Amino acid sequence: MNPRQYARCLGGIVAREGLRFLRQRERFFGALVRPLVWLFIFAAGFRSVLGVSIIPPYQTYILYEEYIVPGLAAMILLFSGMQSSLSMVYDREMGSMRMLMVSPFPRWYLLLCKLVAGALVSIAQVYLFLLIAWFWEVEPPWIGYLLAFPALLLSSLMLGALGLLLSSAIKQLENFAGVMNFVIFPMFFASSALYPLWRIRDSSVPLYEICRFNPFTHAVELIRFSLYGEVSWEALAVVLVALGLFLAGAIIGYDPARGLMARRRGV
Amino acid sequence: MTALKVDRLGKAYRMYATPKARFLELITGNPRHTPYWALRDLSFELAPGETLGIVGRNGAGKSTLFSLITRLFIYATGAIDIYGYNLLTQSRRALAQLGVVFQQPTLDLDLTLRQNLRYHCALQGIDYSLHRAEIDDALQRIGLAEQMGDQVRQLSGGQRRRVELVRALLHKPRLLLADEATVGLDIHSRQAILDQVRDRCHNEGVGVLWATHLVDEVQPTDKLVVLHGGRVMAIGSAAQVMEDTGSETVHQAFSRLTRSVAR
Incomplete structure (x- = not known):
């Protein structure tokens, strides 16, 4: 296999993921409706209740809508990453996953391609969401849209890798919903997506520590800072380490000789 | 050997x-x-x-x-x-x-026949455009050349199976x-x-x-x-x-x- 063949494989997997997403219109609208409901309704309702003081990267007081947009962008990545994993469980049950696994490319590469494909689809949704938010007068600097891309890519890869790791441990599609309830919602609510962490610290220090430990918090902050042209080095480091760990776990999980799939199926 | x-x-x-x-x-x-x-x-x-x-x-x-x-x-x-x-x-x-036809159907129902074959080519690292004439010929032989743009879910069970076979042999x-x-x-x-x-x-x-x-x-x-x-x-x-x-x-x-x- 030469580099051109590797590129062809990546292109094919990305194209398939994109086509599947476009064909499943309800998934497309579902992915957008969720954050928009939060932005249009939740944020409007809680604007006066949840005041936000001046915290980095913001230079001045901001409306609550502006505060939660990076969190909602990360929310799209989180749900989309998990949805992508759901499709892995579905693919495995329905058999099409087998076509991927019998490809002569290394398995780690196939999983990485799958991850990149899912990330690109998620990022397209985020940019569409940011466009709608712009009309809602959430207007980060133009350079922020550009700088947000690597932050979105890293965050999306990290969340997708977590999803892959989970999907390697899930036996059936029915189990997935339960696992998601134990992963998506705790991750989302125990983060800085909807409220700044200092507010959580005021209420409960242990909960504050949990939020700081949560890699999703750092994904949100990475996106938030990048949208305003800055880099949160702490968030970047945590996201990179989490990406490495989750990806390694997923590759081992999908290894027929060593992974969870192997342990489930054989002696 | x-x-x-x-x-x-x-x-x-x-x-x-x-x-x-x-x-x-x-x-x-x-x-x-x-x-x-x-x-x-x-x-x-x-x-x-x-x-x-x-x-x-x-x-x-x-x-x-x-x-x-x-x-x-x-x-x-x-x-x-x-x-x-x-x-x-x-x-x-x-x-x-290997070319494989699994017991479970493995075509993607949401994609068209052409998109499925293109995806398979990518997974094998081969260029779809170079094999296009060959694919058309294989589908012609099984009477599915006209359905290239149809979603797989519109095909019958027998047609899907034959497509899977064409796909399995596509990369020689x-x-x-x-x-x-x-x-x-x-x-x-x-x-x-x-x-x-x-x-x-x-x-x-x-x-x-x-x-x-x-x-x-x-x-x-x-x-x-x-x-x-x-x-x-x-x-x-x-x-x-x-x-x-x-x-x-x-x-x-x-x-x-x-x-x-x-x-």
Whole structure:
């Protein structure tokens, strides 16, 4: 296999993921409706209740809508990453996953391609969401849209890798919903997506520590800072380490000789 | 060189008497399972251009064998070599020789026929545009050239199966694995698929491993392995197996070999 063949494989997997997403219109609208409901309704309702003081990267007081947009962008990545994993469980049950696994490319590469494909689809949704938010007068600097891309890519890869790791441990599609309830919602609510962490610290220090430990918090902050042209080095480091760990776990999980799939199926 | 060499292959699953036993094994690390051998001491060879029928009832171990040859699972004992490449140590080279039709349908229903074939090309690292004429020709032969732009879910079961076969042979594999490829199809569709496989494989020297519980799909000239309860009951040319069991048909030989044997 030469580099051109590797590129062809990546292109094919990305194209398939994109086509599947476009064909499943309800998934497309579902992915957008969720954050928009939060932005249009939740944020409007809680604007006066949840005041936000001046915290980095913001230079001045901001409306609550502006505060939660990076969190909602990360929310799209989180749900989309998990949805992508759901499709892995579905693919495995329905058999099409087998076509991927019998490809002569290394398995780690196939999983990485799958991850990149899912990330690109998620990022397209985020940019569409940011466009709608712009009309809602959430207007980060133009350079922020550009700088947000690597932050979105890293965050999306990290969340997708977590999803892959989970999907390697899930036996059936029915189990997935339960696992998601134990992963998506705790991750989302125990983060800085909807409220700044200092507010959580005021209420409960242990909960504050949990939020700081949560890699999703750092994904949100990475996106938030990048949208305003800055880099949160702490968030970047945590996201990179989490990406490495989750990806390694997923590759081992999908290894027929060593992974969870192997342990489930054989002696 | 052999297309496929399976040597003393064995695969076992863990069986637990109760869910508690599984839990205790997990917690304590002490084995509390008994091995259930889905395949045991299976050995055979397949030459290029040869067709080998693996017949057995449901649960005989046919699909397990396919999962092992395609490296979806890892075997417990023995070895598998595909055109001289060991499946464990040279898995990528070994897998590159394979074309596979799984028992479960594996086409993406949301995509069109063309998109499915394009995706398969990508997974094999080949350029779809270079194979376009060939694909059109293959689909023409099975009467589906007009449906290239249709979503797969609009095709009938027989049409989907034939597309899967075209797809499996698209990258010119040297060994075709077909696991119950004709299950659920009417007699005409079955025959069309069998003819399609025999034509292509005979003309191009592709080895074929054809697993089925429909024993009439095996011809007397084919090689035959009869599996029952994960063990080999008979192996040889179909004509030889018929002679050894004093049978007039493959079906009769199969019945005699598997009727009275308990697992």
